[in-house]
Amino acid sequence: MIDLHLHILPGVDDGARNMDDTLGMADLAARSGVTTLVATPHSNQMGRFENFCSPALTAAFDELENTIKKEKIPLTILRGMEIYASEDMDRKIRDGRLTGLNKSRYYLVEVPFGAPPAWIENRLQDMQAQGITPLIAHVERYYCVQDDPMLVFNWLYAGCRIQVNKGSFFGRFGSAAHRTARILMEHDLITCVASDAHRPDVRTPWMRDIRDYLTDHAGEHYAHTVLTRNPEKIINDQPVLLHGRPIARKKKHFWQ
Numbered sequence: 001m002i003d004l005h006l007h008i009l010p011g012v013d014d015g016a017r018n019m020d021d022t023l024g025m026a027d028l029a030a031r032s033g034v035t036t037l038v039a040t041p042h043s044n045q046m047g048r049f050e051n052f053c054s055p056a057l058t059a060a061f062d063e064l065e066n067t068i069k070k071e072k073i074p075l076t077i078l079r080g081m082e083i084y085a086s087e088d089m090d091r092k093i094r095d096g097r098l099t100g101l102n103k104s105r106y107y108l109v110e111v112p113f114g115a116p117p118a119w120i121e122n123r124l125q126d127m128q129a130q131g132i133t134p135l136i137a138h139v140e141r142y143y144c145v146q147d148d149p150m151l152v153f154n155w156l157y158a159g160c161r162i163q164v165n166k167g168s169f170f171g172r173f174g175s176a177a178h179r180t181a182r183i184l185m186e187h188d189l190i191t192c193v194a195s196d197a198h199r200p201d202v203r204t205p206w207m208r209d210i211r212d213y214l215t216d217h218a219g220e221h222y223a224h225t226v227l228t229r230n231p232e233k234i235i236n237d238q239p240v241l242l243h244g245r246p247i248a249r250k251k252k253h254f255w256q
């Protein structure tokens, strides 16, 4: 499996606090069947976790990679970031301060939980105008998506791709995120499922449980597609073919 979204870089955001956390997370990921992961520190969160491309960030990635190698944990570590969407994001991308997953066309982007769809769509279009394919992080957690999951179908067909957190399937982000993740799975609207892990003990990078869950609920082929095949295309900068079906709206009765 390939985990495209986790906070394993030590001491740069609210993920791993130090190298002990990092090694604990790496060990769990490898033992649960992950072979490759992309370290995605929070970035562009002004005044909180800025983490723009810089020699310091490169040095932190180098240290992460060397330590995992030295500890002989069988994992390939790739570089990325989870970009917090902002109105000046396109300028920062043009200036080379923000980057994609493993330097691909796929940029992992998160939006404020309560952002309205029109604002989100403007940010996605800003990115696409630069030839970027936005990979929308934990889409099932945004309130507008929970209210209207068909938004995800529209964003996919507009050229974006979709990431869902494994914890949402287990109810760890509340019932609305759980219900939304299930609806998206049933309509094939998920490009990839990732851990978004922050620690070795909370929101962990253990991926075997989600592989079992997806295999039980949607079949082995599906689990392979969203946990291995699509993430592999993303890190190799290859196109991920369009997927997904529209969500039929429930008929309203005349008294509703």
Ligand SMILES: [Fe+2]
Pocket (backbone or CB within 6 Å): 005, 006, 007, 082, 137, 196
């Ligand atoms: Fe994250």
